[in-house]
Amino acid sequence: MSRRAQAWLWGILGVLAVIVIWELYKFLGPSEGFVVGAIPGETGSGVMLLPRTNDRAMPHVWDMVARLFASTSGGSTPPLWVSVVSAAAVTLGIAAVGWLIGVIVGFALALVMHRFKLAEWGLLPWIVVSQTVPLIAFAPLVASIGNQIDRGGTPFPEWLSVAIIASYLAFFPVAIGALRGLGSPDRNHEDLFRTYGVGALPTLIKLRLPAAVPHLLPALRLAAANAVVGAVVAEVSIGMRGGIGRMLIQLAGQGSSDPAAVWGPTFGAVAMGLVAAGSIAFLGAGLKNYRRGEVVA
């Protein structure tokens, strides 16, 4: 069996193992969970070390799957999986826009920082610190600026605010990866181009950019995953309708009456991340030649 087929097989076995562990715990575990240090009469006290296993807290795996095919909210609404897919598509689209903005901004920053050492010294620490600022703080700010612009005449839809917040998470890995990649060529290669008497621009296009590809691809993948996270969280904090973030919160709120429903958008969110990363892998396959002789990071 080929190595790739083997890898897939092990992966599927892994997922099956997780399902087995879930059901096994559900079968064997205590129905109200395992709490340490609970004070009688005070609900919610103590530390719960093992989760509750009743059907409301931990639905059976087959219940989760079955729920996907039942209607979203009763009556003639489409099956849950349809709603999940369309919500995921909305969020994924916004995340893609955010990713693109983040890639452009990140790459532009990397070019500036590579060209001007002073810019790198001045900006890089701030770029690193900027990633410790939690998303939530920016969301209402971006949304209100968007509202102001919208009221001022130029249309600024809600999803654009989400995309901008997503781009904020996406630009960081691209800036770092591109900066590293632009500076990665061998000293020999840099000398070679110098002997050809060409300026910085041809050297950038014919040497640094191709040399940067092995550094850029993992950065782009990370940026894609970050853009997805950013889009989901931004949706929730802005309260945007139609995306998967809101669906998650909504169905979680109905957890007591419809426990298996929230797993639908959860699977959807997981699928979104995989699709985002997968499309970068697709891009990487097209750039195969530029990864020859690369050291696998």
Added chain:
Amino acid sequence: MTAPTTSSIAAARTAPRTGPPEWLRFVAPIAVGVIIVAVWILLVDVLKVAPRALPSPVAIGENLVQHFGIILAGMQITATNALIGLAAGTIVGIVLAALAATLKPVDGMLVPIIAAIAVVPIVAITPILNTMFGASSQFGRQAVAGLAAFVPVFINVLRGLRQTRPVHRDLLRSSAANGFQTFRILTLPTALPYLMTGLRIASSLAVISALVAEYFGGPSDGIGTAIATYAKSGRSALAWAFVAGAIAIGLVFFLVTSLLERLVTRRRSG
């Protein structure tokens, strides 16, 4: 005049020929920070053109001082969650990485799952965890922080356990070292810097995940819920004061783990 050797010439050659003086390395970011704050104050206080959601740094500072008590309380909750998540994720990451390095089936099953976890929005499982563990428990947030921390630790430790150089392995084998000795003398010291790198990456992720998870439900404490509440009710300066607290936590985690990483890697000559 020192005697030129090929390596000293090569080293002199690779030093930057021209460029800004070294002392600017520290001054430049500070200067950029001052410029940012100056422009900020200009936009908000002087020109008054900023939107309502962007308060003046002065107002933020005032709120920070005035409400320091509740900010600190919120910081404690979020920081504790992040720390517990970081600790648990690190331990599990090390254990599973050790298992994966030794047992091929475990490696085969774990690596695809973890590669998948690395690209999906982990915070999206917070609502489910809150249902499983109860909405008044901090566990959901700690578990999300733990999961976020576990991934980089696992990946880096697994890589580190495999980094022993063949020449070193041959050396120990020819000296008739047994498995445990090889682990203690070679594998462990080789893997340690990788663990530190993973820890550094995991620490920032743990803080951000613990914070963002608060937005998906659970108890109404912690910095995240405070920021959301005050931002929604229009008290943006106070919300930003909480953000300052969050930045402080993130910086502390990052600095401590970076220091650890640097201490450990300095002793290796590579």
Added chain:
Amino acid sequence: MSAHDSGAASSGEQGGVAVRAVDVGKVFPTKAGDVVALSGVDLDVAAGEFVSLIGPSGCGKSTLMRLIADLDPATSGVLEVFGKPPQRARLDQDYGIAFQQAGLLPWRTVGQNIGLPLELHGVAKAARIDRIRELVELVGLTDFVDRYPDQLSGGMQQRVAIARSLAERPRLLLMDEPFGALDEMTREHLQGELARLAAETQAAVVFVTHSIPEAVFLSDRVVVMSPRPGRITDIIDVDLPGPRDASLRESPEYFHRVTAVREALHGTPVERANER
């Protein structure tokens, strides 16, 4: 042996001087103090002449080559390449260069690597393809023109590097230990190829090497250098008749020249085995 021999004794088909160095010096400032890599270098390389630079580690041979290539500036003295300052010569593309590591771009095929300088200088595609075909035949890699460097052996990669250095028909070739990373058999083979190419193209060559037999085999003159500080201590005329081919390596004159260079390097006469 006067270091001022302006090479009028050697070929000089086109007349003129390829490289002229007068009292050239190079000092590197480092954290540990100034490093004098070169001092008082006087050397003339005539057009079409093959000159080797040989010496132990730290003698400045690579530094001198880099000064000629304008990869580093000289700190004292006068250095001219075809009568111009090195920077002018570089911008005018008067020389081709080859390094110890072949320096092939891994994402380009053999053909694309050879054509790199032509591409950078705006040569039209058709003319480029023709020239690449010529060069690839010259180094015997016609069947590999569409392969990637990671599919080639070290020796083949160096052949590509040499072909690339000849792409624009330079009058001067600068080579920094190009065969240093290869095994002995490949090395001898490529030395023969290089000698042939240099003769055919009539280019002047400045060739840095660690290997005494290689220097003698290839060169018209061997420049012996020594460190602390880097300087020229001797210039040996290699006056060997006939073409540089395999039979040369067995001739007594060849061995005499090798001994001469070895003695110059050691600074004392070397005891010969048959005189013991």
